[in-house]
Amino acid sequence: CSSGEEPYSLAIMVHRTLGVRLTDWHVEILGTDISQKVLNQAIEGRYSSFSFRSVSPMIIKRYFKEEKGTFEIDPEIKSMVNFEQLNLKDTLKAKRHGQWDIIFCRNVMIYFDDDMKQRCVQMFHDQLAPDGTLFIGHSESIRNTGVPFAQIDAPQAFAYKKA
Numbered sequence: 001c002s003s004g005e006e007p008y009s010l011a012i013m014v015h016r017t018l019g020v021r022l023t024d025w026h027v028e029i030l031g032t033d034i035s036q037k038v039l040n041q042a043i044e045g046r047y048s049s050f051s052f053r054s055v056s057p058m059i060i061k062r063y064f065k066e067e068k069g070t071f072e073i074d075p076e077i078k079s080m081v082n083f084e085q086l087n088l089k090d091t092l093k094a095k096r097h098g099q100w101d102i103i104f105c106r107n108v109m110i111y112f113d114d115d116m117k118q119r120c121v122q123m124f125h126d127q128l129a130p131d132g133t134l135f136i137g138h139s140e141s142i143r144n145t146g147v148p149f150a151q152i153d154a155p156q157a158f159a160y161k162k163a
Contacts, residue, residue, distance in 0.1 A: 001032055003038045029081045045072055091119070109142075
């Protein structure tokens, strides 16, 4: 999750979509990274204007407080996201969270060799709920991993369900 922009963006999308019905749902967003340094930034939830170069001013005004040239995430949104250090080689640590409805793994597997990529994709398959969805980055592929996934027709996304 690097410094947290994507998990917080997901939390904002969920908040905007569900609105007052959010209390009827159990939403857990977990952002992981191998680097504790970037996780500390994510936990702080404070960003420079560079992070907002393509964000609607309405979103910034509603979900961030500007202070001395930085923007701090709204506490309600911040409370929807947890962060944890995780090495994707550590499948036991990943399994302790149980099954997930959605996994986003974008622009990580491009750095892995074939063996590590296969292990990672298998872990995602194992951790997804039966009707769960895996999203990967546009420069990544899960083909030739031997893990049974079926691609979903999703505009502007690379999404997969368990096959």
